[in-house]
Amino acid sequence: MTTIPVALTANGYQIRVERGILSQAGEEIAAVTKARRAALISDSQVGPLYASKVKESLEKAGFTVHTVNFPAGEANKTDATLHMLYDVLLSWGMTRGDAVVALGGGVVGDTAGYAAATLFRGMDCIQIPTSLMAQVDSSVGGKTGVDLPQGKNLLGAFHQPRAVLVDPECLDTLPQREIRGGLAEVVKYGLLSDESILDHLEQAQQPDYGFLLPACLSIKARLVVEDERDTGERRLLNFGHTLGHGYEAAGGYTACTHGEAVAAGMVDMLKIEEAQGLIGPELRLRVEALLEKLGLPTHMDCGREALSAALGRDKKNQGKAMHPVYVTAPGKAYVASMSREELLALWEKTR
């Protein structure tokens, strides 16, 4: 068992990483909450695969368990799903002293986490992430929420989980495209803070998640502790995401996955840094070779107008200032500030 503390002063908790931990979820959860009734929330893809294992373990540990699966996919990360969850939790007679267990990818984690943050002014929530993206990123740090028709993640709250249980075994059933998307985030962590992640991905035949998950989670935990509310250091996690979000939005969220957009976004940020004379081509060439090895794109077709409109719609475009993250060497990263026009001009220079 690998344990990574998220040492927040008020709401600290542990991330527990272990193959097979799903079957020990009951005792793990009993140790971090006074609740003895649990709402086990999952989606239509993950629920049928893993919910019974978690339910059985919870029941063995003395919990009364109710389960609900909502239809899988980002399209269901909505207030309609949220209200359905409120309805079923209330119909089960849940109270503030009961707990929510979120079992799934980032969509389940964000939606169920937000239900837990808001119903009865806050219930205990335990995150059991099953996608690579959720296992290295979204399950940790307490950001919860759903999308609105006007934009992604517009409705939300900070609500730290009581624990995060990570079972690498779940990745055996994750579709390859989702694995690749998660690996784009893993590369990002390597660039931000830990070159050994890059070395491993470059050298290994197959990714060793026993090494990669704790390595990424330690970085995430550190950034969350330094900056729980995401106004400073935590924004480094946005490396590749300013342009990446732009590519995703410009493609109507259907042309590519988030991870694919981030992969191209990281390469394009490195190209911008090259054009500004901040770095030579070596780092970009290294990242391009690694992304290609992992089956990720290093380029997105996107016109200036489409990107400009998409950047304008991004909620992170507070006022007109953009905050793209610069990485000048593995482990050397900072948050920059520039106008949307400046960023677009730099971007255009590198196309």
Ligand SMILES: NC(=O)c1ccc[n+]([C@@H]2O[C@H](COP(=O)([O-])OP(=O)(O)OC[C@H]3O[C@@H](n4cnc5c(N)ncnc54)[C@H](O)[C@@H]3O)[C@@H](O)[C@H]2O)c1
């Ligand atoms: N809260 C945060 O800090 C944070 C950070 C990053 C991303 N996010 C959010 O996370 C979401 C993306 O998360 P995601 O990439 O996990 O998407 P997702 O939850 O839609 O999962 C992707 C697909 O894989 C399926 N799946 C998940 N685990 C599986 C498994 N073990 N076996 C088989 N299928 C499995 C899901 O059912 C889904 O169809 C976005 O909504 C994003 O906004 C949140």
Ligand SMILES: [Zn+2]
């Ligand atoms: Zn991301």
